[in-house]
Amino acid sequence: MSSNQNILVKLNEAGFSLNNKWLVRGVSLQVEKGKIVTLIGPNGSGKSTTAKIALGIYKKIDGSVEKYTNKVGYVPQKISIDWTLPLRVNDFMVLTESLNKETIDEALSLTGVIHLKDKNLGDLSGGEFQRVLLARAISKKPELLVLDEPVQGVDFTGEIALYELIKKISDELNCGILLISHDLHTVMSATDHVVCLNGHVCCSGSPMDVAKNNEYKALFGEQASQILSRYEHRHDHVHTSEGEIKKN
Amino acid sequence: MFDDFFIRALVAGIGVAIVTGPLGCFVIWRRLSYFGDTLSHSALLGVTLAYSMEFNIAFSVFIISSLIALTLIQLQKRTNLPGDALLGLLAHSSLAVGLVVIGFLSFIRFDIMGLLFGDILAVTVDDLLIIWIGGVLILLVLKLIWKPLFASTVNYELAEAEGLNPDRAKAIFTILMAAIIAISIKMVGLLLITGMLIIPAAMARNISSSPQKMVMYSIIGGLLSVILGLFSSLEFNTASGPSIIAASLFLFILSLLNIKQSIKLKN
Numbered sequence: 189m190s191s192n193q194n195i196l197v198k199l200n201e202a203g204f205s206l207n208n209k210w211l212v213r214g215v216s217l218q219v220e221k222g223k224i225v226t227l228i229g230p231n232g233s234g235k236s237t238t239a240k241i242a243l244g245i246y247k248k249i250d251g252s253v254e255k256y257t258n259k260v261g262y263v264p265q266k267i268s269i270d271w272t273l274p275l276r277v278n279d280f281m282v283l284t285e286s287l288n289k290e291t292i293d294e295a296l297s298l299t300g301v302i303h304l305k306d307k308n309l310g311d312l313s314g315g316e317f318q319r320v321l322l323a324r325a326i327s328k329k330p331e332l333l334v335l336d337e338p339v340q341g342v343d344f345t346g347e348i349a350l351y352e353l354i355k356k357i358s359d360e361l362n363c364g365i366l367l368i369s370h371d372l373h374t375v376m377s378a379t380d381h382v383v384c385l386n387g388h389v390c391c392s393g394s395p396m397d398v399a400k401n402n403e404y405k406a407l408f409g410e411q412a413s414q415i416l417s418r419y420e421h422r423h424d425h426v427h428t429s430e431g432e433i434k435k436n
Numbered sequence: 437m438f439d440d441f442f443i444r445a446l447v448a449g450i451g452v453a454i455v456t457g458p459l460g461c462f463v464i465w466r467r468l469s470y471f472g473d474t475l476s477h478s479a480l481l482g483v484t485l486a487y488s489m490e491f492n493i494a495f496s497v498f499i500i501s502s503l504i505a506l507t508l509i510q511l512q513k514r515t516n517l518p519g520d521a522l523l524g525l526l527a528h529s530s531l532a533v534g535l536v537v538i539g540f541l542s543f544i545r546f547d548i549m550g551l552l553f554g555d556i557l558a559v560t561v562d563d564l565l566i567i568w569i570g571g572v573l574i575l576l577v578l579k580l581i582w583k584p585l586f587a588s589t590v591n592y593e594l595a596e597a598e599g600l601n602p603d604r605a606k607a608i609f610t611i612l613m614a615a616i617i618a619i620s621i622k623m624v625g626l627l628l629i630t631g632m633l634i635i636p637a638a639m640a641r642n643i644s645s646s647p648q649k650m651v652m653y654s655i656i657g658g659l660l661s662v663i664l665g666l667f668s669s670l671e672f673n674t675a676s677g678p679s680i681i682a683a684s685l686f687l688f689i690l691s692l693l694n695i696k697q698s699i700k701l702k703n
Contacts, residue, residue: 240593240597243593243596243597244596244597245593245596245597258599260597260598260599261598262593262594262597262598264591264593264594264597267591267593267594268591269590269591270465270467270589270590272464272465272467272641273465273589273590273647274641274644274645274646274647274649274650275590275646275647276645276646279646279647280590283586283587283590283591283594283595284583284587284594284595284598284599284600285598308645328598334597
């Protein structure tokens, strides 16, 4: 563990309940500068809830959250934007912070959607919108990035490119990333710390540690465990268009 | 210059339109039409209280509308009734109580039509001061809370996560709504104030591609409605409120024609 100064957000035994039902409880984790922490777990295991606790969106929580930065970029899993608003991509980019044109263009170019800058937000496809969301979150050069399934709906090659971009941003900006993903393959290669959730923290540690953990195996099955360990040698396979992994 | 009642009405209307333009856009974006209605219905109670206690009307309406807005927020937290039912409850009960109180005030001559539909003859120099000073204050505050309010209108969680404090912006906006109703009640009348907020903004939505443009067109639409409405009110001897709203409806219909043309152009 590095020194306390590097901690961006820290959850202590945090939990959140809605209508007398716990969505998640007893979560302790911390995100540090330059590190990527990934939350994995089945549907309904409390990944998004944990992210929202860390962001301070949920206020009546159990336990505590210590947040040491206000420079936050967030890509939510679900976003319901009312299309009665006439909103172009360019307007959306400066939603929470004023940015100059170069910064906006650079972020949109990085995620490959610069050509959509003057388009109406409502006219974008799911994948295009996801790229815009990611561009918006990184454009403000945050210290903490919270990415909730940031590549959902993005095409296959784009997905890999975006994960590489996320890794690059983490290195360049030295920002901490709290990432939620279902895709064990792509994520694990870049992740420093994995927290496996199932209503509570079922196990956590480096990707290799988690892969060997019995609870993880019980949750995701033996195969998932092999996926993780394969990332020890990340260039020994190719991805086929069917989404399978072929050994070289 | 302000001796002529018509000039006074025009200056008052222009002041109102400049403020209802941007506020109206938020009313549409945040789907607050019925909230506006509720506040303006409760204004009747404010007016009657002002008369009975010989108080300034705008100030009294502002206080009552703010109280109703706060009551609504509390009721939303404490009951399981849906929002529209609560709005209806507050709107009609405050209107009813207002009308009952008027019944008790038989010693005062009351122009109830003027109250409900606006009366250009009633605009005094004092009213002008209230409209313009109040209007400038409303716009200044709106400018200050613009970023968090707009960001949370687009998406509450993004605004909250990125540290913009959307709850505070929402509370301040509620107060601004009460304030605009208070300053515009004499011009438009309490039954039609929401129309002044919504219709120019709806017209603007039809012809604009960005939020800034929508605000600008909404102000222009409001100004044109006031000018057109007041002149026809003078010409046909109709109440000022309905004339202004009818004029804004006319502009709204024109903006629909514009949409049809642009669709034709695309094809």
